[in-house]
Amino acid sequence: MSNNEGSGCSKFLGSAVLAGVVAIIGLGWAVYTFYQNNKDTQQELNNQATQISQQQTQIALAEEQLRINSDIATLQASTPNSSSAATLVGTRVAELEGTAVALSTMQSIMKATEQAISKTELLYEDTFDTPSGWNLKDGVKIENGNLIIFPGRDAVPNSPAVYADFTFESRFYISSMGAMAFYLRNQIPTCQNGSWNCSVQIVLDFKNPNQIFVARRFMGNQPPIDITRNSVNTLYLNGWNEVLVTAKGSNYKVYINRSSVLEFTDDVYTSGSFIIDNDPNSLSAINLDYIRIYSNK
Known part of the structure; x- marks a missing residue:
């Protein structure tokens, strides 16, 4: 040859x-x-x-x-x-x-x-066609079928349910550099010492060309603990993205646009609700067009 x-x-x-x-x-x-x-x-x-x-x-x-x-x-x-x-x-x-x-x-x-990332029984779904399910305030609104969160603000359900083993799924739009976080297994009501944040936080940091994903535990007024982090460019700026988190017992897996970005264990919280926030240093609002939570038994 x-x-x-x-x-x-x-x-x-x-x-x-x-x-x-x-x-x-x-x-x-x-x-x-x-x-x-x-x-x-x-x-x-x-x-x-x-x-x-x-x-x-x-x-x-x-x-x-x-x-x-x-x-x-x-x-x-x-x-x-x-x-x-x-x-x-x-x-x-x-x-x-x-x-x-x-x-x-x-x-x-x-x-x-x-x-x-296979899904089973649907436990919760919101496509943001009505504003009734959310604590809307300055910097958070529902418009044209999207939940819109401006920089430095967080979105909290009006009547947060508690989930143990679950698959959390959402689709969101980011138009410029910034960061956002999903607070999972957030303790209801407020946690120790009157703090509002006791949760496992999944951070999506896209303030720089090298995107960073962090699993972080908050325990009230104590300094947060980074459980694990990873740098991989899977987010689309000026486009729609999908986040999917599976939590079963102490095991967590995080996918962005169907690519695995984090996998870790943490046994501090076994159940809780969720919150979504937009980092104060973000350059623009983030839009979410649905949230779904499935059973992960």
């Missing part, structure tokens, strides 16, 4: 992968546009979009694996006419085998993630 043939094979594989990615992105955008224009059917469309995206990605990965396996078989069956050609064939086979392993690993990760 000549160097040109090896290069052509590589270019073909690269083009196939790129075409598959472009097709998936186009499909996702079409679903998203329809979703925005038909909010009354948002839950059904959200589920359909997720299923379509997962199916398309799995199909693309499977097809790529088939192509790679075929190329490996062809190369192994070839008869190189020189030692240098034989070395080239061996190198290319090793590269393709490595790619096949990487694709298989990616499929396993996708399957594990899908199982980890």
